[in-house]
Amino acid sequence: MPPLYSQEAEAEPTVYAKFFISGGWTWYVTEGSEQEGDFMFFGFVVGFESEFGYFLLSELESVTNPLGLRVERDLSFREGKLTDVVPAPDS
Numbered sequence: 001m002p003p004l005y006s007q008e009a010e011a012e013p014t015v016y017a018k019f020f021i022s023g024g025w026t027w028y029v030t031e032g033s034e035q036e037g038d039f040m041f042f043g044f045v046v047g048f049e050s051e052f053g054y055f056l057l058s059e060l061e062s063v064t065n066p067l068g069l070r071v072e073r074d075l076s077f078r079e080g081k082l083t084d085v086v087p088a089p090d091s
Contacts, residue, residue, distance in 0.1 A: 001016045001017065001029065001031065001032050002014075002016075002030075002031050003031060003032070003033045004031050004032065004033040004040060004042055005031070005042075006031055007030055007031055012081045012082055012083065013030040013031075013081075013082050014030065014079055014080065014081060014082070015028045015029065015030055015043065015044070015079060015080060015081070015082055015085045015086070016029050016030065016031075016079045017029040017073060017074075017077065017079075018073070018074040018077040018085070019060055019071050019072065019073050019074070020071070020072060020074055021063060021065055021069060021070065021071045021072070022065055022067065022069050023065045023066075023069075024046075024047065025045075025046065025047040025063075025071075026045070026046045026047075027041070027043055027044075027045050027046075027055060027060065027071075028043045028044040028045075028046075028082070028085065028086055029041045029042075029043040030042055030043045030044070030082070031043070038056050038057055038058050039056065039057040039058075040054055040055075040056055040057075041054065041055050041056070041057065042054050043055070044082065044086055046086070050089065
């Protein structure tokens, strides 16, 4: 995974990892770097809104849904360009 800010000039960044939780939230990781004993990611987040943003590994590890399920990494995910791996809004 490339370090933070390395793809900011790319019109079509590559997504390297996908995290998800039952209930509709998905995090598509494009970059990441260790920061102060944690790991900071940047990527595209699909939840109440769909937007680019920063998120910490510790935040993902602390999230649970009302059924007690936790955020998981999609182990079958294959890296690819953003528009190839993120579903269109009406999908």
